[in-house]
Amino acid sequence: MKRRFIALTLALTTVLAFTGCGSSQSKKEGKSEEKKLVISTWGLNEDKLKENVFKPFEEKHNVKIVLETGNNSERLTKLKNNPNSEVDLMYLAESFSEQGAEEGLFDKVDYSKVTNSEKVNAKAKSIIESGYGPAYTLNRIAIAYNPKKTGFEIKSWKDLWKPELKGKIAIPDITTTFGPAMVYIAGIKADVDVKKDKGEAAFKQLEALKPNVVKTYSKSSDLTNMFASGEIVAAVTADFVYGNISKVAPDVKYVNPTEGAFINFNTINIAKNSKNKELALEFINYALSEEVQSRTAKGLGESPVNVDVKLSTEESKNLTYGDVIEKSNTIDYKFVNPLMKDWIDKWNRILN
Incomplete structure (x- = not known):
């Protein structure tokens, strides 16, 4: 009887040991999956x-x-x-x-x-x-502006060149996500497609815009403080930035120019x-x-x-x-990217 009990105990121990190994192995396999x-x-x-x-x-x-x-x-x-x-x-x-x-x-x-x-x-x-x-x-870039301080409604990209805005606007630096869009925007002002002359006419218009520009910004967060302090009354900026601007400067509006925003x-x-x-x-x-x-x-x-x-x-x-997408413009980076080194050089000479 005693021998039978010992044999049964050994058998049960062996089964449990193998079961334990199997369970441990299953956990390892499950984890590795x-x-x-x-x-x-x-x-x-x-x-x-x-x-x-x-x-x-x-x-x-x-x-x-x-x-x-x-x-x-x-x-x-x-x-x-x-x-x-x-x-x-x-x-x-x-x-x-x-x-x-x-x-x-x-x-x-x-x-x-x-x-x-x-x-x-x-x-x-x-x-x-x-x-x-x-x-x-x-996302898109359009115009944020304070109509109470501009004294007129901004409806077109071309309005940024108005003499009433001298020393009152901010635009994105050429090296930022929306920097190349500024060349396209200046092309609209020049009435010349940037693809026709690689932006030559646009850069002449950027030079004409310089008196109006307080800052070419790299950090969009700068705009919040500039609008709050009244340092600027208008800026070319992205849709996702406007929410923060409106919190500190509730009179600022965000408008899509008649020629369309840029995506x-x-x-x-x-x-x-x-x-x-x-x-x-x-x-x-x-x-x-x-x-x-x-x-x-x-x-x-x-x-x-x-x-x-x-x-x-x-x-x-x-x-x-919605409709904003259909009315907006896109940027051809196959065209833009090979020109960026030249555009950055021109930008720095003119605006920085």
């Missing part, structure tokens, strides 16, 4: 991005999203210097994504696997036609040497979905490109949405 997706982005609103975009994707696909943050130039340069980095996806402003594509840093996208790309607005489709990563949001698209691209391209495609499709685009519009203030997203007047008041 979690994938990693490295996303390079700006690092703005990280908590809201995690809540509205990244966390739901992680849970659905059993993946850990790791962020690499920095500004457009820093991150693109880093990828260029180390194309074999772990980065899978890169968020960039349109001019920088065009540069990355030209330098062979990104992979072309198989849009048959990104079905939500069929839902983007007509202007955003031009990004898709290049074959590289799509635009997932957009910038923010894009998502797949790094050429990503080892997770299928998962990256799934993420892009997810980012373009009506569900995610609605969440980011309402939670992060990002203008949607998906035409199925419906926003109220209140929800869309500071966004580039």
